[in-house]
Amino acid sequence: MSSPSVQTNGHVSTVSSTNGEPVANPSSLSVEEIERRLSALEDRGAMSTERWEKLYREHTKRKLPEGVVPLYDFERPDPLQWFVAGLVPEGHLTMLIADGGTGKSFLALHLALCIASGQPFLGRGVDRGRVLYIDHELDEDEQRRRVWRVAAGMGLGAHDEALRHRLFYTRPHHPLGTDDHHIKVLEYVDRLDIDFVVLDSLTMGAAGDIKDQSDFVPIAQQIRQWPTTLAIDHVSHSTARSSASKARAFGSVFKRNAARSSLTLAKADTGGYVIQQEKSNFDAGDARLYYATTFEEDAVTFEHIDEADERAADLLSDLSSEGVTLTAVKKLYETFEGAVLPENVVEWRDERDGCTSVAVGTVRNHLTALRQSDDVVSAEGEGVLPAKAKYESDASF
Incomplete structure (x- = not known):
C-alpha cells in the first residue's frame, strides 16, 4: 500500500488517500489510518493549517478517554463572561456577606430585578437573564411586598414587559444540601430556563452544621451544578464589626474557598453603603462600589454614588x-x-x-x-x- 500524498493547488493543500482521492472528512478514518498519515507527512508546511488542525483534532479526540479534553488547543478560548461586570462571574458562585440590618436581601432583590430587566446594577453592566430567588429567610408575601417597592424605585411597573416571566420565587420545603432540595432546584432551572439564582441565605437554609467542612462541601458541590449563583450569607461574629474588606462569612472557611467572587457589604452612619470585593479568582479582586438607599413606603431606591460623596464619609477609614x-x-x-x-x-x-x-x-x-x-x-x-x-x-x- 502506498503512502498518502500531499497535493498543492495554489495556496490550498489537501491530504489525499492512498488511491489519490482527497479525504474530505477525517472522521471517516480509523485512528490507525490518521496516525499513519500524520507520521508520513514529515513536512507539515505542505499542508494547509486548517487541514492539519482538522486531522489533529480528530486524532486527539479519538485517542482520549471519555470525559477528557485537550487543555490547550489551536483556537483561543472565549474570554470570561460576567453577569455583573467585574463582580459576578458567569457560571460560578459569588458570595454576598454582611452583618444583620445592612439590607443585603434588598440589595439582592435589586440585583435580581436588574438582571431580569437588563438595567445596570449600580452603574455596572449586566447580562439579562431569567432569575430564580430561593428564599430560606422570609416568605412569599413579604418578598412580594419588597420586590414591588424595589421595582417601583427602579421605575418598573407591575405590567412591565421587561419583567414578565423573568423573575421567579420559591420557598423550599427541604433544607439546602438534601437531595430533595437539589432535585427541585434542578427541576425549576430546567423548566423555567433559569440563568441566575439568588440563594437567601446559605446559613439559614443549610442542613447540618454549617461550621463543619464535611457538612458544607456537599452543599457546594450541589450549587456547582446550578446556573450562576449569588449566595447571601451572614458575617461571622468575630468579624462582624471589622472593616468590609476583612469581614468573613459565618461558619466553615470553605464557604469562601468555594466562591469565585466574594463580596462584603458595610453601612456607614452617614447613610452610604460600600460593596467590597474581598476575593476574586479571575482578577485583582479589589473593586469597591458605593451606593445610597432610600426607603419609602411605596418605593426603595438604590443610587450609585462616588466615594467622595458625603454619605460615604464614614467608610473612608476602611480605605x-x-x-x-x-x-x-x-x-x-x-x-x-x-x-x-x-x-x-x-x-x-x-x-x-x-x-x-x-x-x-x-x-x-x-x-x-x-x-x-x-x-x-x-x-x-x-x-x-x-x-x-x-x-x-x-x-x-
Missing part, C-alpha cells in the same frame, strides 16, 4: 491610604473644576476627621501609583485629574 488620596482628588476636583495638586490633597486630609495626615512626598507616591492604575491622569505641572470610571453602564460588557 487604604492611597484610596483616601484618590477620594480627595475626586472631591477636590468637584470644588476646583480643575487640576488637583499634591499640596491640595495634604490639606484636605488634614482637615478631615478620620483621615491620617501624610507628607506631600507620600501623596506624590500615591498619585504615581494612581496614574499607573489609570485612576487619575496627569494635568499641568504636578496636577492630576480623576479618570473616567473603569466600568461603564454597558449591558454588553
Whole structure:
C-alpha cells in the first residue's frame, strides 16, 4: 500500500488517500489510518493549517478517554463572561456577606430585578437573564411586598414587559444540601430556563452544621451544578464589626474557598453603603462600589454614588491610604473644576476627621501609583485629574 500524498493547488493543500482521492472528512478514518498519515507527512508546511488542525483534532479526540479534553488547543478560548461586570462571574458562585440590618436581601432583590430587566446594577453592566430567588429567610408575601417597592424605585411597573416571566420565587420545603432540595432546584432551572439564582441565605437554609467542612462541601458541590449563583450569607461574629474588606462569612472557611467572587457589604452612619470585593479568582479582586438607599413606603431606591460623596464619609477609614488620596482628588476636583495638586490633597486630609495626615512626598507616591492604575491622569505641572470610571453602564460588557 502506498503512502498518502500531499497535493498543492495554489495556496490550498489537501491530504489525499492512498488511491489519490482527497479525504474530505477525517472522521471517516480509523485512528490507525490518521496516525499513519500524520507520521508520513514529515513536512507539515505542505499542508494547509486548517487541514492539519482538522486531522489533529480528530486524532486527539479519538485517542482520549471519555470525559477528557485537550487543555490547550489551536483556537483561543472565549474570554470570561460576567453577569455583573467585574463582580459576578458567569457560571460560578459569588458570595454576598454582611452583618444583620445592612439590607443585603434588598440589595439582592435589586440585583435580581436588574438582571431580569437588563438595567445596570449600580452603574455596572449586566447580562439579562431569567432569575430564580430561593428564599430560606422570609416568605412569599413579604418578598412580594419588597420586590414591588424595589421595582417601583427602579421605575418598573407591575405590567412591565421587561419583567414578565423573568423573575421567579420559591420557598423550599427541604433544607439546602438534601437531595430533595437539589432535585427541585434542578427541576425549576430546567423548566423555567433559569440563568441566575439568588440563594437567601446559605446559613439559614443549610442542613447540618454549617461550621463543619464535611457538612458544607456537599452543599457546594450541589450549587456547582446550578446556573450562576449569588449566595447571601451572614458575617461571622468575630468579624462582624471589622472593616468590609476583612469581614468573613459565618461558619466553615470553605464557604469562601468555594466562591469565585466574594463580596462584603458595610453601612456607614452617614447613610452610604460600600460593596467590597474581598476575593476574586479571575482578577485583582479589589473593586469597591458605593451606593445610597432610600426607603419609602411605596418605593426603595438604590443610587450609585462616588466615594467622595458625603454619605460615604464614614467608610473612608476602611480605605487604604492611597484610596483616601484618590477620594480627595475626586472631591477636590468637584470644588476646583480643575487640576488637583499634591499640596491640595495634604490639606484636605488634614482637615478631615478620620483621615491620617501624610507628607506631600507620600501623596506624590500615591498619585504615581494612581496614574499607573489609570485612576487619575496627569494635568499641568504636578496636577492630576480623576479618570473616567473603569466600568461603564454597558449591558454588553
